[in-house]
Amino acid sequence: MLNTLAKVQKQRLFVQEMSGVFAQVCVMYELKAVWLAAQRTPTVIRNTGWLAAQRTPTVIRNTGWLAPQRTPTVIRNNGWLAAQRTPTVIRNTDWLAPQRTPTVIRNTGWLAPQRTPTVIRNVSTSCPMYAQSRGVTKKKELSEKQLTRYFVDHRRVKLHAGAGGKGACTFHSEPRKEWGGPDGGNGGNGGNITLKVDRRVKSLAQVAPIYKGDDGEAGGSKNCYGRNADTTHIPVPLGTLVKEQGETVADLSQQGQEFVAVFGGAGGKGNRFFLSNENRAPMTATPGEKGQERVLQLELRTMAHAGLVGFPNAGKSSLLRAISNARPAVAAYPFTTLNPHVGIVKYRDHEQVAVADIPGIIRGAHLNRGLGISFLRHVERCRFLLFVLDMSSPEPWMQLQYLRYELDQYEPGLSRRPHAIVANKMDLPGSRVNLEALRDHVKQRVIPVSALTGLNAEELVLHLRELYDGYLQTPVLGGGGDKPTRW
Ligand SMILES: Nc1nc2c(ncn2[C@@H]2O[C@H](COP(=O)(O)OP(=O)(O)OP(=O)(O)O)[C@@H](O)[C@H]2O)c(=O)[nH]1
Numbered sequence: 419m420l421n422t423l424a425k426v427q428k429q430r431l432f433v434q435e436m437s438g439v440f441a442q443v444c445v446m447y448e449l450k451a452v453w454l455a456a457q458r459t460p461t462v463i464r465n466t467g468w469l470a471a472q473r474t475p476t477v478i479r480n481t482g483w484l485a486p487q488r489t490p491t492v493i494r495n496n497g498w499l500a501a502q503r504t505p506t507v508i509r510n511t512d513w514l515a516p517q518r519t520p521t522v523i524r525n526t527g528w529l530a531p532q533r534t535p536t537v538i539r540n541v542s543t544s545c546p547m548y549a550q551s552r553g554v555t556k557k558k559e560l561s562e563k564q565l566t567r568y569f570v571d572h573r574r575v576k577l578h579a580g581a582g583g584k585g586a587c588t589f590h591s592e593p594r595k596e597w598g599g600p601d602g603g604n605g606g607n608g609g610n611i612t613l614k615v616d617r618r619v620k621s622l623a624q625v626a627p628i629y630k631g632d633d634g635e636a637g638g639s640k641n642c643y644g645r646n647a648d649t650t651h652i653p654v655p656l657g658t659l660v661k662e663q664g665e666t667v668a669d670l671s672q673q674g675q676e677f678v679a680v681f682g683g684a685g686g687k688g689n690r691f692f693l694s695n696e697n698r699a700p701m702t703a704t705p706g707e708k709g710q711e712r713v714l715q716l717e718l719r720t721m722a723h724a725g726l727v728g729f730p731n732a733g734k735s736s737l738l739r740a741i742s743n744a745r746p747a748v749a750a751y752p753f754t755t756l757n758p759h760v761g762i763v764k765y766r767d768h769e770q771v772a773v774a775d776i777p778g779i780i781r782g783a784h785l786n787r788g789l790g791i792s793f794l795r796h797v798e799r800c801r802f803l804l805f806v807l808d809m810s811s812p813e814p815w816m817q818l819q820y821l822r823y824e825l826d827q828y829e830p831g832l833s834r835r836p837h838a839i840v841a842n843k844m845d846l847p848g849s850r851v852n853l854e855a856l857r858d859h860v861k862q863r864v865i866p867v868s869a870l871t872g873l874n875a876e877e878l879v880l881h882l883r884e885l886y887d888g889y890l891q892t893p894v895l896g897g898g899g900d901k902p903t904r905w
């Protein structure tokens with residue numbers, strides 16, 4: 419048995435040695451004849467796994483093969499011959515003379531029993547193609563649909579602050595100290611609930627209908643006071659108006675601004691509190707007070723410097739897309755935009771102007787036609803307006819007239835805010851004639867643009883800046899003395 423094993427072992431070693439010699443011969447002839455013909459640099463062949471049973475890498479230095487070589491060429495081969503599993507990569511930064519980027523030759527089976535094709539890539543190994551072959555898939559980009567958020571600009575919220583913890587009624591107890599006296603501690607106060615402005619929050623969608631504050635901890639023996647409950651913060655967007663039974667109670671228009679909506683109940687008193695000369699052993703301890711309860715209406719008014727006002731399909735959303743990074747939906751049917759979108763126009767001096775795309779207004783909107791004018795509350799806080807007119811439609815100045823009328827129906831004087839008239843769709847036929855007629859009808863400056871082609875968008879952006887600078891110089895405008903909001 420042992421003899422047979424020894425024989426088999428000998429045969430294996432012989433086969434391994436022979437395959438090693440064969441490999442070297444292959445390399446000598448193959449490489450010498452084909453590859454290294456034009457080589458100028460010395461060749462070093464490292465082989466970490468040629469010969470099956472070999473553990474230590476074989477290094478063949480061929481400093482004398484091709485005589486005038488100066489710099490070493492390194493050929494790495496982790497398994498050339500038949501049983502190869504891992505791909506062979508030859509890195510050569512000098513071979514192919516005028517090449518700048520390294521050449522990678524992949525060959526998952528160079529010699530005879532080649533199955534897979536040899537690919538020569540002249541790119542870095544971190545390229546996406548390479549990643550694909552490793553099974554690394556590119557991260558999918560989010561579609562616009564997935565990016566859409568549910569926009570809520572109205573919320574009725576019931577708030578119930580935490581109750582105070584009850585006071586304890588205990589007496590000190592110790593061996594040989596029979597009348598230790600009262601030592602019941604007070605309860606902790608209940609938690610308040612506050613509304614806190616967080617500019618990362620964009621709508622009231624995440625505000626729940628009911629909030630309950632934390633209760634304070636009860637007092638304990640040995641004069642231990644209960645812990646006060648933590649305050650519950652409700653994050654709300656910038657520009658939230660808090661109303662109670664129609665009355666405005668808070669206007670949250672500053673980043674980080676807080677409004678304590680309901681106060682938690684005070685903690686109860688422990689019997690220690692009632693200790694007096696008259697009563698040395700009080701048995702009285704009070705329960706904690708109930709927390710305040712309130713029903714509030716939250717209303718969001720989008721805070722932007724400029725508001726785009728126009729008929730449906732006038733190209734308001736397209737315009738916002740053209741001048742900012744905002745991506746409101748654009749389509750060739752009316753009322754594509756159902757919620758306001760805010761885009762930021764950035765200038766070279768790092769100044770930023772927020773522009774709001776407001777849903778389309780139609781004639782008779784104040785009578786609740788179309789989408790009505792309830793969303794005009796978003797326009798209320800805009801410092802200046804951009805009236806967007808569709809120049810391909812006949813008599814565009816009539817659109818302007820109707821828009822002004824509807825704004826004034828919502829809030830008298832709203833249409834007299836600083837504004838600019840934007841004549842959109844100037845790329846369409848007939849718009850030039852309409853532009854001349856519009857200029858005859860209105861005294862204000864008219865900016866002709868095409869949101870689709872980007873024609874004259876710079877003039878609009880520059881005019882926007884003029885309006886913004888004018889607004890900065892006038893600290894109080896229309897909106898009831900609000901401080902300017904820097905975005
Ligand atoms: N030719 C041309 N088409 C435009 C231009 N601007 C917008 N449009 C097209 O007009 C259609 C309506 O564009 P929107 O940007 O969705 O219009 P909107 O005013 O936001 O419409 P609502 O959201 O419904 O109020 C789309 O098909 C746009 O491609 C323009 O400058 N030239």
Ligand SMILES: [Mg+2]
Nearest residue numbers: 734735754755
């Ligand atoms: Mg739109």
